[in-house]
Amino acid sequence: MSKLNLDLNLVDRARSAAQNIAHNIQQMVDQHTTVAVERTVARLMGIDGVDLLGVPLPNVVVDHVHQQRKLGKGIAWWLGNAMVYYEIEPQQLAEKISAGSIDLGQVPIQPEDEIEEAINLNACLAMQKIKENRNKRSELCRQYPPGRSPCQYVIVATGNIYEDTVQACSAVRQGADIIAVIRTTGQSLLDYVPYGPTTEGFGGSYATQANFAIMRAALDEVGAEVGRYIQLVNYCSGLCMPEIAAMGAFERLDMMLNDSMYGILFRDINMKRTFVDQYFSRMINAYAGVVINTGEDNYLTTADAFEEGHTVIASQFINEQLALLSGLRHEQMGLGHAFEIDPKTENSLLYELAQAQLSRELFPDCPLKYMPPTKYMTGDIFKGQVQNALFNLVSVLTSQGIHLLGMLTEAIHTPFMHDRAIALENSIYVMKAARNLGDEIHFKAGGIIQTRAQKVLHEACEMLEEIEGIGIEETLARGMFANVRRMPEGGKGLSGVIKRAAHYTNPFMKLLQEELQD
Secondary structure, rough: OHHHHHHHHHHHHHHHHHHHHHHHHHHHHHHHEEHHHHHHHHOOOOOOOOOOOOOEEHHHHHEEEEHHOOHHOOOOHHHHHHHHHHHOOHHHHHHHHHHOOOOOHHHOOOOOOHHHHHHHHHHHHHHHHHHHHHHHHHHHHOOOOOOOOOOEEEEEOOOOOHHHHHHHHHHHOOOEEEEOOOOOHHHHHOOOOOOOOOOOOOOEEOOOHHEEEEEEHHHHHHHHOOOOOOOEEOOHHHHHHHHHHHHHHHHHEEEOOOOOOOHHHHHHHHHHHHOOOHHHHHHHHHHHEEEEEOOHHHHHHHHHOOOOHHHHHHHHHHHHHHHHOOOHHHEEEEEEEEOOOOOOOHHHHHHHHHHHHHHHHOOOOOOOOOEEEOOOOOOOHHHHHHHHHHHHHHHHOOOOEEEEEOOOOOOOOOHHHHHHHHHHHHHHHHHHOOHHHHHOOOOOOOOOOHHHHHHHHHHHHHHHHHEEEEEEEHHHHHHHOOOOOOOOOOOOOOHHHEEEEEEEEEHHHHHHHHHHHO
């Protein structure tokens, strides 16, 4: 039963407009590939490691073909052709390409059926590995049931992956259910993925496959100790979205920050590049059983949360529809929003409650990712504790799924271990004390909460129908999301967008589409 008395016709109109927006974006996506997509294919086919200069071999191989302007056919075809001719595996090919002893563009063309067979056999091995990890997660979740929703989500960000594991395990023993390893500042703008374990980073640790494996092992061990499966999160965003998705699938990550527009708005990455990359990355996440977290909460750091609340809802609708096109189920969509209305606003708690309940009712099967107050946090840690307590109350009251802990020192520095402990104590206490309060509450007809939610929905519907009319490129150019303007041909990474050739080959995209349709 709706507590907000929403106009279901408005909901249908908004979702229909979002669906049309997503399909228009998908038409562009289906005509293009990117260097990141092709590097992901190379990784999935088994290419890993770095050359003598430390350049990742997937970059070496893809750049080798891209420089010859032949990447539109897909790196898989070029690798498959050489695999048949030389009778060697992709890793060996990559090493020879790096050494300069093989030029993929000069390999004699082999029979198409043999190329296809070689590619598909290789692709099935990667798919099987991802499936085994998905099954392993299910097995561990049966053995060690995850924490109760809303799940307690905390971050670690020391820059040293080994120190991160110490802090992560400490947080788990204090009650955390989800550990997010924050990426080092600026990694989203690197057009390659660093290699190996890392012990230096600024504001976070590098996202590498080795670091994923180290943290995964630590969380499995402490999860067995406390009797809960602990979920691991990283950032599947920036210029390497699909590559990080593949590495996460190989190392059994459970959640990925994976928004369709975050990179465009907040990292000035080209919109075509981002839309193409997010599609393939989300397909991989869908098959791997990963829950994505979207970034609508970030809109409210650059725009006023009260005035622009409808933009969050509009973006959630678009993210939902693009996620469905990628094969993600609603249960895998951690659509984002945040507790960010100025606390000086009279009845701010009621407005925050209206926004949170609106998201819950519009997306009833999504876990929802709820972000804590950050914009109006100050050095007053006592007031910060109260703000976080109210945020915790709204979260449990509206049945959020993924609850990011607010820190009393949010505005001062990266949290210390004791900051996390205090935050967890606060959240666990409030949520236990108010566990079933939401079941007991109905909102006054025509009252502040219902009126606010209905207004936000109406504005979101109007916005989506306007976007449907003008297109997403013009929408972003006008700065309609987060008050940030982006141009279609602007931003980083455009040179890595390639028009697909008539017989473009990506065996993983084909296999994923078949698997996810089933």
